[in-house]
Amino acid sequence: MKIARVLALLPLASAFVITETDVFQNIEKTGREVIDQTQGVFEKTQHVLDDAFAKAVESVKEVGDKAYHRIHETGCDVQSWLEGSSFEEFMDVSENPDHPHHRPHDKPPHHGPPHHGRPHHPPHHEKPNQTVYELISKSKYTTKLAKLIGDYPDLVDRLNSTKSNYTVFAPTDEAFERIPKHGKKPSKEFLEKVLLYHISPDFYPAGRVLHSYTIPTLLEPESLGHKQRLTVRVTLKGPTINFYSKLVAVNIFGTNGVIHGVDHIIVPPPQVATIIDLLPGEFSTLELALVKTDLLDKMNSTDYPHQGGTFFAPSNFAFKKLGPRANAFLFSQYGLKYLKALLEYHIVVDQTLYSDAFFDQSGDDDEKTDDYRHFHVDLPTVLKDKYLSVDSARYGPFVEIRINAFSRVTIHDGVASDGVIQIVSDVLIPPKTEGTKQMYWTGNELSVEDLKERLAPFVDESPEL
Template identity: 50%
Template sequence: MKLSVFLPLVATTATAIVLVEDEVMQQIAIEDHSKQNLFHQIEANLPTKDQIKHTVEDVLQISKNALDDAFDWASNGFSAAEDYFVEEYFDAKNWLACSMEELDHQDHDGPPHHKPGRDRPRHPPHHKPRTSNYTVYELINSSKYTTKLAELINDDADLVKLLNSTETNFTVFAPTDKAFAKIPDHDKEPSKELIKKVLSYHVSAEFYPAGRILVSRTVPTLLEGKYLSADPKDTPQRISTSIGFRGLALNFYSRVVAVDIFGSNGVIHGIDSLLLPPPSATRIITLLPSEFSTLELGLRKTDLFDALNSTTNHLGGTLFAPSNWAFTKLGPKINAFLFSEYGRKYLAALLSYHVVPNQTLYSDAFYSGGSSDVDNLDRHRIPKGQFHVDLPTLLEDRYLSIDVGRFGRLIDVRINGFAHVAVPDGVAKDGVIHGLTNVLIPPKKIGSSYEQYQGEELSVEDLKERLDQFVNDAGESIQEPNRHDL
């Protein structure tokens, strides 16, 4: 097999074509037949030896074909809607588009059991999930829809052993053969190390059936977070999830086309596009000029861009990224001042207030970077309900007060009691990005107390007053991220 389909994964600016399905796949299941009174019928219905043999063979074959059945179902749905398919190119815009789509989807959804409208399908009947005596590896290896994935896994003895292990329940996001066909072919073969990273990014060591994914914003994977902490094994790289009118998607572009194929040691979900390990936070910003060109310009003018882009300076981090609209709301006078030569040091101080080094806060997980200010979280999970944390920024002695409200999939992240995260969980290899529609303004010191900014109109003098104490000719009060601050 020619494995050079993976080459575009190295260059994160490359595009991958995804297909938009009109029908969201439902759970593949079997009927739950009522139990009969065996005590009254056992004597009259004792099976013969051959009957027992054939019954066992039938059950094993049904289990073995569970994955094929799920993809058959998906394939049939695709064929019926083939004329309506739209080809899309994946780029960073999906992070923004899918987040907005998810909000629209939540706003328009009715109650859980509302009556369907005209031409809308009724809810499928509730069934018990189809289970299998085969491991997730055996199911993938025997399926006619995952032959390319199986071939790659079979080249990695450690991964074969892992996916056959019954010590834990795994979750595998299995790209179909059609997913591989979307990647352009190249002459150069990718390294085994690269292939291993990509495959690891499709597997979670935790059990995530569809119901759990639906209430999770991110999912940990086997891919170690090399740039997320000093202990990469403890801070796995994560996949983000989103729900929109086209169903469930991973990392905003890979559509889930079959769910809950249960093996003896985990669950498989079929996906229509390979999951690419994410680029750096600064790279994501550069890929979205329509949203973050002002932020990128500011980071470059103040040399913060290079500092953030260097993984030798920090391990993990959270970037609260104001959109172009957020800067526009400051007004032309403040923007003219900040982007002038004289205002550059104030711009550096302001942007430093948006960067949290060494601590990575997702909307449902937190890699604290060894901070003693946060109690130990169960596998880094942010608990349901209310969660509060004060995050240090690059601006000396200035913290961001973060409140996270979690209620199922509904999550609200509020900063300093005023600003809300508009677009959460832009997963990056060296942290996470949260999109904002407001620029974060440091608090004003009044006597011995501080007054937080609450969105009131600012003048240039007001802004300078808040930033003066952090500004000098050498810019010494602005801290570069330091990985040794862990």
């Protein structure tokens, strides 16, 4: 059955590995063959941008106002995040004994180092002679974006500088028109954050975008400790950023970077706890558990500062797999202290694990760019002296992440302003020690006695967040 489902998805999966020209051939055709050959390079370059964005207009108009209003209010379309689990559930690549695991100095793999050299020329070898800001400011399809950027002189100077190569995910004017008119006018500080979240300090042409899981931006939230990242997915809607903003034009090159057109404004994401609250259909059991143990308040409170983190979030179905007796015990008055310890085993503080980047605020927080296809890392949880064993394997477009060699990350890289959410297929249960061996739970219905035995050492002395 699994093989049949995978075969049905292979045509869609191929979008990950086709070269950028083939993937985007329909939106990259800019009609340059009709350009008057006597026109200057400036006119040609501007025509490339305007024509590419012209193709995005109708695409943007097809998006409903209701969906966009939800994105504007919450900072993300969480339902699209759940629907964005394209292929991981169909693949099981981590059990291949022929591929040993490597520990990349606690840093996950990355598809090659950022490009810091001058960008490649656009198709037809038309050498760019304008910066990315000049291209945006002179296009008739990005007038609202250009006006907004113009309110921030430092940002204009940065996007005009040729000392770095930037990637700008540029929303069209039609994307701006979908912002709800009745709401309060955003502050200048918030608008600056929105702009910074559309810009990566690294060079990401279309091919590199497609082969990335997350992309760093210029936005750096205080409680995250590193640059806020965008999530890249190829879904049934096509290539998307943060699961809802579709790429509609790509590879418009300037002298200091590249521009990609998007059909939605990309709003900085909310906190982890807010995202969990927005998805009751998926996380109502988890949220109830967090509320009953007061952990939700701690996750939202400024009294417990942290620099990023990773929350391995079990779904309602994951809790159901524990069995009715274990759940009845955990949510009883007597079992709440065990429930709290269990939840603490899912929380990693100050260490943020993405599919392709890892930030450790307790030590070296530099991102490794070694191209490891397999890695292993042990993450310390809030539960005292207990670690999560994480193994990841990547084959082409697919990524498989296993926790404690058993539970799978089914939907990965739910970016948040204070960390990242990785949805797991099972509730994570601390191992118990028999002799010198660690005995991990492997998915059978858990008895109350076994659950208490595993959690009893932590119910009275679990450390605070």
